[in-house]
Amino acid sequence: MPDLLIELFSEEIPARMQARAAADLRRLVTDGLVEAGLTYAHAGGFATPRRLTLALDGLAERSPDTREERKGPKIGAPDKAVEGFVRGAGVARDDLEVRDTGKAQVYVAILERPGRPAAEIVAEVLNRTIRTFPWPRSMRWGGGTLRWVRPLHRILCILTEADGTHSVVPLDVDGIRSGDVTEGHRFMAPDRLRVTSFEDYAAKLKRAFVMLDAEERAETIRADAASLGFAAGLEVVEDPGLLDEVAGLVEWPVTLMGRIDDGFLDLPAEVLQTSMRAHQKFFSVREPGTGRIVRFVTVANRETADDGATILAGNQRVLSARLADAAFFWNNDLAVAEAGMAKWIEALEAVTFHAKLGSEADRVDRIAALARDLAPSVGADPDAAERAARLAKADLTSEMVYEFPELQGVMGRYYAMRAGFSNEIANAVAEHYAPLGPSDTVPTAPVSVAVSLAEKIDKLTGFWAIGETPTGSKDPYALRRAGLGVIRLILTNELRLPLGRIFAEDSPDLLSFLQERLKVHLRDEGVRHDVIDACLAMPGNDDLTLLVTRARALSDFLKTDDGGNLLSGFRRANSILTQAEAKDGVEYSFGADAKHARDPAEKALFAALDQQQPTIEAAVEAEDFAAAMAGLARLRMPIDAFFEAVQINDDNQILRRNRLNLLSRIRRLCLDVADLTRIEG
Missing domain, CATH: 3.30.70 (Alpha-Beta Plaits)
Known part of the structure; x- marks a missing residue:
């Protein structure tokens, strides 16, 4: 072969x-x-x-030889039908065979194709x-x-x-x-x-100086850059995306380390890193203790007689020109920042956020009001939350962010500090976009959480109000990412927010959208969608922290033998009850009395329910769902024994009604924890 x-x-x-x-x-x-x-x-x-x-x-x-039998029209079919079949099969009419299918005789074309x-x-x-x-x-x-x-x-x-x-x-x-x-x-x-x-x-x-494997080129670059940094007592800033890109620019990577002119070392590290990455494809090299960017690593596509000296000299000249521009933007922006950032805030009125949702200034007003409202629920000072929200978008009109849009928020923090605002407010400005993805860090400082939540909720409710919602794979306004951001902020900080009351009245399906995003998020944790559905059917499903606490407890419970067997017992009880209620035209929902119990297993189940029901109900009331599940688990054996020993539909109608009401008690107690009817399998 x-x-x-x-x-x-x-x-x-x-x-x-x-x-x-x-x-x-x-x-x-x-x-x-x-x-x-x-x-x-x-x-x-x-x-x-x-x-x-x-x-x-x-x-x-x-390729193998093939033989195909293609069935055609019935014998006696119109000539046009037969001729069409012959043309489609690519055979002569004389080559057709006749087969009896048991119902009729039909033409069959034998298609034999030799291998190639x-x-x-x-x-x-x-x-x-x-x-x-x-x-x-x-x-x-x-x-x-x-x-x-x-x-x-x-x-x-x-x-x-x-x-x-x-x-x-x-x-x-x-x-x-x-x-x-x-x-x-x-x-x-x-x-x-x-x-x-x-x-x-x-x-x-x-x-011939060609590394065919992209992974080998990337690893060579990473290892050589790390060695150069280590030799100088420095460390290379990890940048997997840039590493992959540079590995695609060279066939024979030659890694070189260069210096940054001293006049640019006081620029913010993010500015240096972004400028070198975006324009020159350079890796940043920093001091381990201070985090200052002091050198760069470039990757040449060839070896040279002077060990890269000429290449480095040229790269350093170009870099100095780029960083001179960055320094110019930085100095101009500092003048505005030190004056209180008012010029930038006013300029937001001329920046359109969306034609139907107004300017960025309009949006800032909405975010500031919402951040103030959310502040008590997240443990933040309302004044600080509103102040941070009003500064959050200011850097959009700065010169540095105009040149490097990816520095939104990052530069806002530097400018807020220069304007004299507290670290708490400055950090909230930097973090209000976060988290940007499933692996991004989630803010935990109260003011940062309030502003970040407000920014994302305003975005979601605004676009829902104008009917611009995600469809299929299209999500031009990154609303799925905003939804996941709200979920992660709430869960990471264990916030108790009734989202149904926070969302606008004209956004009835926004909560459903977030709940669907939550399903995706929890599925990555191993929580099944039907488990989440069972918890979504319960009161308080707009409180995501409560919802997830219940779902995780139920998921863990169902993975145990007690959980699986209790679920079977619940289903059996529910099935018998449903059939009996449909047949009798009544609801068996109360009145089970232990004095009518005859079998020892029946009496034992009454006793177990009397013992565990207060514990389970108290645990549900306290939102301790793990304890509630543990209480249900202690009912597993009495329920199993009851079904093994007792005939529900007894000829004695008093016993039958009592036992059906007993099943209703089991069903109601289980459904108070989660809607187990929604569990699959």
Whole structure:
């Protein structure tokens, strides 16, 4: 069984597209081969700035022969129907067979297709893949019709047999003919390389200064940067996103450390880091104790005779120019901040938040009022919460945030401190966007929590009021993220907020939206959706902390033997009761009396209920659901014994009604904890 090697060699592919492109090449080729009847053992995709590579092990030598019997019209059907069937099947009418199906005789076409050699199928699939490749952006280069992200220069496509011999899969795409030739590093080893297998290909590329594996390039950069920092007594700021991007910019990473001019070292660390990351793709290097950014790491794509000195000098000149701009913005902004930030706050009136929701100034008014209202519930000072909310959006009109929008809030904190506001207020300004995602840190300081909640609730209620809600995969205003932010703020800080009273009256389904987001959030913790549904059916379901406390306790309880068996007992009791009530036309909801108990198991169940019911009800009242579940667990054995020994539908109607009312007592006690009728399975 041969191995297949494909390389599509081009000008530089944008780093952000490489991983997806390697995955798409693997998917399109393997899907096409399997659809054509070829199997394989393993497939691996790779990407560098100038090449997409796919290696398949254990490819079948040819597709299997196939035989298909296709049933057609009945005997005696109109000629046009038969002729249409013949054309569709691709056979002659004389080749049709007649079969008796037991109900009628029908025409049958026998379609026999011989297998095809792997090379023929590979050429067909790869041709189609290249011509229809799903680049986010592509264009025609030169006079051909092929669209590619950058000019495509070579197609390497070979099959390697077990004995080491190889053959080129013949292919011509827009004048580019396949071969067994690739190239090494653009500058350090540009000569052509003839290869015979994937192992030969990878080894020759490595000798030609090309690391084929993106993960290897990233790890090389990370390790070399860390070593440079350690040698200088410094540490590199971790930046996984930048690491992946830089690994896609080089084929042979050479890591270099440079200095930042002393005149820029007093800029905020976030400004230095953002400027170097956004414009230069530099990693920041800081002092471990102070956190000051004092150096940078850049990654070159080649080794040089002067060990990178010329490259570093050029990078430092460009960086100084960039940081001079940042320093200019910083100094201008400080003048406004030290004057109280009033200029920025006034400027928000000219910044539109949404055409139907007014300006950013209008939004700030709403957030400030809501933050003041929420403050007592989160333990914050109302005046401080309102003051922080009125400052929260001020930095949107600063020069630094205009240049670096990702520094919203971060710069607001620096400016609030310069304006003389307390750390509590300044930190709330910085944290009011948080959490931005499922792994982002959640604010816990009371003023920060009040402002962050107010910002997100205003966003949700506002867009719900104008009918701009998420649909399907579309969420242009990041409302799902805002909803998750509200959930995480409430749960992390164990807040008791009745959201139904906080949301606007014209947003009736907003609570349902948050509850659905909560299901997703809790599912990651292992809490099943039906468990959450059982708790959503209970009073107080707009109190997310109460809801989650109940759901977690129920989830843990149902994972135990006692929980599973009690659930079975509840279902049995509920089923018998439901049928009896439907038959009798009455509700058995009270009146169970121990004096009518006859069987010892029946008497024992009365005793157990009398003992546990006060404990369970008190635990539910105290919102100690774990204790309530424990009380229910102690009923498991008496309930099991009761069903084992007692016949509910006794001929004696007094005993029957008493036992049905006893089942009602069990049902009501369970339903006071959670709606167990919603539990699946």
